[in-house]
Amino acid sequence: MTDPSPGPDPSGPGVRTEGVLARLGRTMALRARWVFSVWLIALVALGALAPSVFSSLAGAGWQANGSESVAVRELAQAHFGGASSAAVQLVVHSDTAVVTDPAVQDVLTRATAVFAADPRFGQVVAPQPGATISADGHTGILMAGATGTTDDMVKAVDDVKDRLTALSGNGIDVYPTGASALWSDFNAANHDAMITAELFSWPVTLAIMVVAFGSLVAAGLPLLLTLAGLVASAGGLVLLNTVTPISVWAMNFAMMFALALGIDYALFLVARFRDALSRSGDREQAVAETMDTAGKAVVLSGLTVLVSLSAVLLVPAPAVRTMAVGIMLAVAFVLLATLTLLPAALGRLGEKVNAGSLPHARRQVHRSPRFASWGRLLHAHPWPFALGALGVLVALTVPVFGLKVAMPSIQVVPADSAVRQGYDLVQAGFGQGAPGQLQIIAPATQADAVAAAARAVPGIAMVGPAQAAQDGSGLVLLSAVPNVDPSAPAMGGILDQLRADLPTDALVGGAPAENLDLQSALNTYLPIVVTVILVLGFLLLLVALQAPLIALLGTLVSLLSTGAAFGVAKLVFQDGHGSGLLGFTPQGFLDGWGPVFFFAMIFAIAMDYTVFLLSTAKEHYERTGDPEVAGVDGLAHSGRVILAAAAVMVAVFFSFALADPLPPKEMGVILGVAVLLDAGLVRLILLPVLLRLTGHAAWWSPPWLRRVLPTIRFSHT
Structure with missing residues (x-):
């Protein structure tokens, strides 16, 4: 029987020449000044863009491209004055006054002026009796149409929401709500949470690194390396956003992943360098050995991360795709810094990498x-x-x-946020399903048949009157209000039944439909993504091992x-x-x-x-x-x-x-x-x-x- 072991390296010691990574490491160590200079120029250039990353990136993109609901939104914006799911609903409420009172009308007039001054908002429709004024008269909804993309509308809400909420006073409350306002408030809360988490994690990370390395200099190197990767990736995302919209979530995930993986890679290389240096005493040789061994593992790891995330690009959802792109860009910069900047720093530091050693580190061996x-x-x-x-x-x-999985509900935003309070008022005044109205677009000749079929669907509480298109396109827009919360499990069944029962030329969309269509796409692509990741991960390990x-x-x-x-x-x-x-x-x-x-x-x-x-x-x-x-x-x-x-x-x-x-x-x-x-x-x-x-x-x-x-x-x- 043949021994399956290939045995030790048959070439023997001293025969094997240095590999590509060993030569790269040695070059970086010998040309450290050039490496530092190039990185400094790159970081200054990209760092100048980095501070604008959160304000520049896109705020929406949570949709399934090619879905019926996206088609409805695009038709609504093109033919119905922007009355799409991206439109802004401004909720005006008073416990003491009704919508028709002069004080409330004055607030509505000033709110209309705010919307009219911004070209990203389309037709503004005042609260209408029997439709957007509650039965008790104390709550009204002013509708501001959307003329831009969903990303444009999230930024538009970012720009005007403080002026709108500032109209509150004298017993009158004003809250922007709707999908665009939801993502605006959530992105702001998410950004603050990310920054707080990063500020908390950095000192904890440094403490762990000091304990692990036993040296202040060795512990600081991975953090500096990761910081360089983060700055570069932030600037890179701003540049990339000028070509195609990149979700602001991309930077959130990139910050977290770059910090974690950058420290992983640096840990592996620095630990190996200290061991090689203790044996050879030659800093360039130690860098070459480090890159020829641990460097290969880092390259393979980085490729595995990039390959795994590239599989997510199969999902036809802009936000999901660009989150993957953001992490991939951050990993690429961190990997580049690990393979160039870190070897240069190690070659320059030499024995000084152990500076500031703690007592236990002097006894530590690899x-x-x-x-x-x-x-x-x-x-x-x-x-x-x-x-x-x-x-x-x-x-x-x-x-x-x-x-169980579903798209996020209103609970993803803080209870005291404007959009959450507006949402609660809409439900209190108009019913559980009012914040998540479904939109139906159909040929005008089928308006009556569509309305009758929609009213007959179980779970539909009300169907509004047909609104004719303003441009003579021969289309009508109807709203169908479900009798359940937009995030309730029953919503999926209501949407499916509605689409099945309506005439074939009718399309159903709206914010809840967009969420459900996206969820359907995610469910469809999950097994594909998992399979691709497993196969590619296996192939990478097979090639390496x-x-x-x-x-x-x-x-x-x-x-x-x-x-x-x-x-x-x-x-x-x-x-x-x-x-x-x-x-x-x-x-x-x-x-x-x-x-x-x-x-x-x-x-x-x-x-x-x-x-x-x-x-x-x-x-x-x-x-x-x-x-x-x-x-x-x-x-x-x-x-x-x-x-x-x-x-x-x-x-x-x-x-x-x-x-x-x-x-x-x-x-x-x-x-x-x-x-x-x-x-x-x-x-x-x-x-x-x-x-x-x-x-x-x-x-x-x-x-x-x-x-x-x-x-x-x-x-x-």
Whole structure:
């Protein structure tokens, strides 16, 4: 029987020439001044744009391109004075006065002037009796049409909402509401939450880094590197936004991901550099060795992240796509800085990288005795640890099968926000479904038939009179008010029934329909995105490790931490366990974009740790041909870095759990739990145990595959 082990490197010590990354690292170290100069120029140029990133980026984009609801919105804006789902509803309410009173009419007149002065608003329609004036007369809705895109309208509300709410007084309250106002208020709350979380996470991160590295200089390098990547990506997003609208959420996610991954990459390289420098004493040689070993792992990790997020681009939703683009741009800049700026800094610093060392750092070696002991324990007793870790992960994954998803409800904005108060007044004055009116556009010749069919649909409380198009296009617009809250589960059934019962030429849209159409697109594309990510992740691991079995196992175990994280998300955000501690009211579902987007992010992070562990194990297997040495020394040389990187990521992600808006809270908890489970149970227990159980077979590759794949080695001689 043939031994499946390829054995140690047959070329022998001293024969192998330096690889591309080793030469790159050496060049960066020798040309440090040039590297610093180029980065300084780039950061000054892009940094000048960075402060405007939140005000420049798009505020909407939550739609399914090509859907029926988007077609309705575009028709409404083109033919009905902008009376689309992007129109602004200005709610004017008084407990003491009615809408017809002079004081209320004066407020409405001044509000109309505010809208008329801005060309982004179309036709302004005063409150109408029997339609937009409540039965008790105390609440009226002034409608301001939309002439721009949804992004334009969110920015328009940003610009005018303070002037509109300033009209409140003397017992009269004024609140802008509607989809555009909702995204305006939410984006503002989300921005504040992100900034607060970042300010909290930076000092915590620095403290973890100091403990991990034991040196102030070594701990500061990853933060400076990440800051450079963040500034560059912020400026890059502003530039990209001039070409195509980029969601403001792109920067929110980019900030978080760049901080977490940038520190991960720098941790891996700096730790390896300190080890190489302690052995050779030659700073350029140490940089070359670092890039030839850890540098390959960083490149592979970065490619895995980019590939995972690129799969999200398949989803036909501008906001989702541009969030992925934002993270990809930030990762690209962080990766570029890791491969150029960091080697230059390390080459220039040399032994000074250990400056400001704490007492324990002077005794610290790259090969951790504690993780070596842990590796030997796993090697000696694999099954109890494997079954224990697997049992926990499976138990946490089981709740996923009861997970419900839907687009965010009004609860994503703070209770004291203007849009939330306006929303509540509309429901109180006009019924539960009034804030989420459905819009029907049909040929004028079918107006009566459409109205009759809509009234007959269960769940439709009222159908308004047909409004003829202003441009003679022969179309009519009708509004259908459901009898349930726009985010209620029954809303989907009402929309489906309405579309099924109306004449074929009638189209149904409106804000609730846009949310439901987007949710449908997300559900449709989820299995496609998951499949693409898994296949591409496996192929990348296969190319890097040259071993199909461990590439397959490394990919599959990443699903365990992903499933467990979504299981916890179901328990927390759907069922409400721990909601009091986290300070939120559960919606009864997870926000609809979560499964697609978070799966890509969690899988990318999980593969990040997989690469760090397996590339180190592969390096030792190439040197010795001994799977036990590979497993134990792989853990001994990477365990501390994985633990420190995970601690940083958990601190960063959990800081977002402190946010008031629900989506950042979901993001923080889900990603934080995913990292905690992945690093603690998968990378430091389950994957090393799998290496132990598979032995030589883990690293075996058939001869024909080795001939097809490019030669990639992680050992440096």
